[in-house]
Amino acid sequence: xxxxxxxxGVPLKDEDLKVGKVLTTEWRVKADYAWDCxxxxxxxxxxxxxxxxxxxxxxRCRRTVVPPRIFCEWCFKPMDExxxxxxTGRVNTFSVSYFSWDMTPLEKxxxxxxxxxxxxxxxxxxxxxxxxxxxxxxxxxxxxxxxxKVRAVWKPADQRTGAITDxxxxxxxxx
Amino acid sequence: MERVAVLGxxxxxxxxxxxxTGKELAWEAARMALDEAGLTLKDVECVALVSAPDAFDGxxxxxxxxxxxxxxxxxxxxxxFVGGGSGVFAIIHGWYHVASGHFDTCLVVAEEKMSxxxxxxxxxxxxxxxxxxxxxxxxNLLWIFALEMNRYMQVHKIPLETIAQVxxxxxxxxxxxxxxQEGITPGPDLTVKDVLDSEIMVWPVHxxxxxxxxxxxxxxxxxxxxxxxxxxxxxxxxxxxxxxLDSSYWTNRDLYYPKYVEYAARMAYxxxxxxxxxxxxxxxxxxxxxxxxxLHHLEGxxxxxxxxxxxxxxxxxFNRDGELPSCPSGGLLGVGNPIAAAGTxxxxxxxxxxxxxxxARQVARPVKRGLxxxxxxxxxxxxxxxxxx
Numbered sequence: 274x275x276x277x278x279x280x281x282g283v284p285l286k287d288e289d290l291k292v293g294k295v296l297t298t299e300w301r302v303k304a305d306y307a308w309d310c311x312x313x314x315x316x317x318x319x320x321x322x323x324x325x326x327x328x329x330x331x332x333r334c335r336r337t338v339v340p341p342r343i344f345c346e347w348c349f350k351p352m353d354e355x356x357x358x359x360x361t362g363r364v365n366t367f368s369v370s371y372f373s374w375d376m377t378p379l380e381k382x383x384x385x386x387x388x389x390x391x392x393x394x395x396x397x398x399x400x401x402x403x404x405x406x407x408x409x410x411x412x413x414x415x416x417x418x419x420x421x422k423v424r425a426v427w428k429p430a431d432q433r434t435g436a437i438t439d440x441x442x443x444x445x446x447x448x
Numbered sequence: 449m450e451r452v453a454v455l456g457x458x459x460x461x462x463x464x465x466x467x468x469t470g471k472e473l474a475w476e477a478a479r480m481a482l483d484e485a486g487l488t489l490k491d492v493e494c495v496a497l498v499s500a501p502d503a504f505d506g507x508x509x510x511x512x513x514x515x516x517x518x519x520x521x522x523x524x525x526x527x528x529f530v531g532g533g534s535g536v537f538a539i540i541h542g543w544y545h546v547a548s549g550h551f552d553t554c555l556v557v558a559e560e561k562m563s564x565x566x567x568x569x570x571x572x573x574x575x576x577x578x579x580x581x582x583x584x585x586x587x588n589l590l591w592i593f594a595l596e597m598n599r600y601m602q603v604h605k606i607p608l609e610t611i612a613q614v615x616x617x618x619x620x621x622x623x624x625x626x627x628x629q630e631g632i633t634p635g636p637d638l639t640v641k642d643v644l645d646s647e648i649m650v651w652p653v654h655x656x657x658x659x660x661x662x663x664x665x666x667x668x669x670x671x672x673x674x675x676x677x678x679x680x681x682x683x684x685x686x687x688x689x690x691x692x693l694d695s696s697y698w699t700n701r702d703l704y705y706p707k708y709v710e711y712a713a714r715m716a717y718x719x720x721x722x723x724x725x726x727x728x729x730x731x732x733x734x735x736x737x738x739x740x741x742x743l744h745h746l747e748g749x750x751x752x753x754x755x756x757x758x759x760x761x762x763x764x765x766f767n768r769d770g771e772l773p774s775c776p777s778g779g780l781l782g783v784g785n786p787i788a789a790a791g792t793x794x795x796x797x798x799x800x801x802x803x804x805x806x807x808a809r810q811v812a813r814p815v816k817r818g819l820x821x822x823x824x825x826x827x828x829x830x831x832x833x834x835x836x837x
Contacts, residue, residue: 275807276484276800280627281476282461282664283468295467299566300506306579314580338700340581346695366602366703368594369651374586376570382651385591387599387699397700400582400595410651419602437581 313341316355318435324427328358328393336394358392360425361446365389365398369413381408388423388443404442422446452546453676453683454539454835456485457796459666462629462784465563466663470505471517474559477665477789478519482555485669486679492669493551495520496542497527498534498558500787503572505564518557518667531576531824532737533691534558535666535791536831540689542670543833552672559665560786569661576826578696590658594650596703596827597740601652603704604755606743608652612643613761614739615656618775621768622782624808627793629662629784643739657739659785666792668799684802687817688722688834690715696826709748709823709830716819716832717750725750729834730815731801732772733794735823736779742766745821746774748830773811776801791822795833802837 289295310318313329317340320327329352330337331345337356345352367386371379384406389398404426407413423443433439458480460466460473468476474497482488497518502510511527518525528534528541535558542556562569573589600606619633634642634656646656676683692711695701713725722728734745743757751772752760760766766774777783777797780790798818800806817836823829 274805275626275809276457276803276805277459277480277626277796280459280461280480281468282463282466282473282627284461284463284630285465285467287465290465302506308579310580318580338697340578340697342697346697365699366595366599368591368598368653369648370588370591370594371648371650372588372590374570374574374588376568376588383586385585385587385595385650387595387703396702399699400585400591402585410648414651419598436584438584 313343317341321437321439322433322435324430326358326360326390328356330354330356337392338397339390339393339399356392358390362388362390362398362423364417364419364421364423365396366419367403367417369410382410382413384413384417386443401440402442403444405444416445422448449547450549451673452543452686453671453673454668454686454799455487455671455676455679456481456669457667457799458484459627459793459796460664461627462662462664462786464629464661466561470559470561471514473561473663473665474514474517474557477667478555478557481667481669487553487669489519491553492519492523492555493553494524494545496538496545496554496556497525498529498538498788499527500529500531500534500560501572503575504560504562504569514559519555529788530829530831532735532787533791533822533824533829533831534788535793536795536820536822536833537691538792539668539686539795539833540691540831542668543686543689546670546672552675554670556668556670556792557665558667558789558792560789561663562661562786563663590650590653592827593738594653597738598652599703600740600744604758606758608644609640610758610762611657611740612640614736614742615643615781616640617767618736618779618781621776621809622778625778625783627783628778629660632660632784633782653738659737659780662784662786664784664786664789666789666796668792668795682803682837684799684835684837686833687836688716688720690832692830694828696828698826698828703827705754706744706748706823706830708828709745709821710750712830712832713749716834720834720836722834729772729817729819730813731776731798731811731818732774733777733779733797733820734774735791735821736775736781737785739781741823742775742779745823749819749821768809769812773813776806776809776811791820791831794820794822798835802835
């Protein structure tokens, strides 16, 4: 005897919905949000607008972190200070994405990466995109290596809005 | 603390799109579990339910919506949720209810209907990313898996071929599962080359390394020792439970190793009195939404040294006839991945393996103790259960 036995369920194909073989009811959500950036990310974004990456530091835990927060989640005390870190870093890991946010295929792939930021504690960084690294997989895999040095490419100062996208991408930097 | 047994397990077929509503799926799975346990709804004293974000269904307060189908009408009812980790969190949550002595029986129900979001649940998935610093980059869910997989491969120098081997093993195992999702395995002669030739979605993730979008439900019936001894000669006991959550600042920690899975496993091993898991665990169902995840999790569970799981896989240790059979069900890659219900399917598989009822999926070695593990959220939660007979 093999369990489970006689499991139920009626599988449908997309086609079944299109031709009306089964009935559906549709509903479209309209949900807009505006999030207050809060104290830490608010100041972080002010920094980005000025072309600076700001981090917060906990002296007890000897840790400098981005994205900054007003509390240290390790010792649960307030962070001690704000520090400006560099806009350079090293690639911790990367990938090559052939799909957009809604799974539309992309002709030119994007290169998301985690960048460890210089001036932060070892292994601490944030996610962003890499640019100027090629248009196809072979080229990208030849040019991008884990551990390679990168530098932020900023939007022109008058176009910055105080958002993570004030950094356009990170590009390879000579050692 | 009361001893807690599993008396029955049930599930629906796993499907890309089910005609049944979530409520109907929950009822089908719960009914099978009750039948197998030899109980009826009037014997159920409380209900523990898991289901993923309400956004998948477009139904707010989905727990309450599902409650009738989950047998919870006019009963103590609780819903919990830790993303993909929910399926194993469900039995932990049910265990609490009975171990506390409050209840003699608990019906555990896990349901997921992902097909309602059109055309794909991706937009709902994307909301797990930080709304200030990540979402504006145009993220999709695969990014984070591709980033973690590449980190894991780079640190241990793991070839992509080895990762592809996980897909082959699990997808072929899944062919023996009566509930496997149609088309999830391209064919019985699937090879590593087929996996590597499948479309690159977000490098290094290829299409056949990803578990699909699935509708389905699974359920378990738990009982105190008092009830279990009256109901069955073959009780399966919950010997250990563990769970652990790491920071959602996921870019501040090294993704190559899931420390939170290790802490969850250590908690479960301690409770079960296990000191050498590699000898004392005989069959394992680690969470495998992506091919590399099975290896990553086997290491986190301390069933392989860091970076060693790929080599053990190559040696066949994790095959059904291997020393430590892993994902004999076929897992999420071979059966399907209805988020919150996937982990409960894994617990059900360990239950059936321990009772010798897995048929074509029954592992070759004798099994007295098995483990199921799930994982979820922003690469941050591990949930573990150890079952034994």
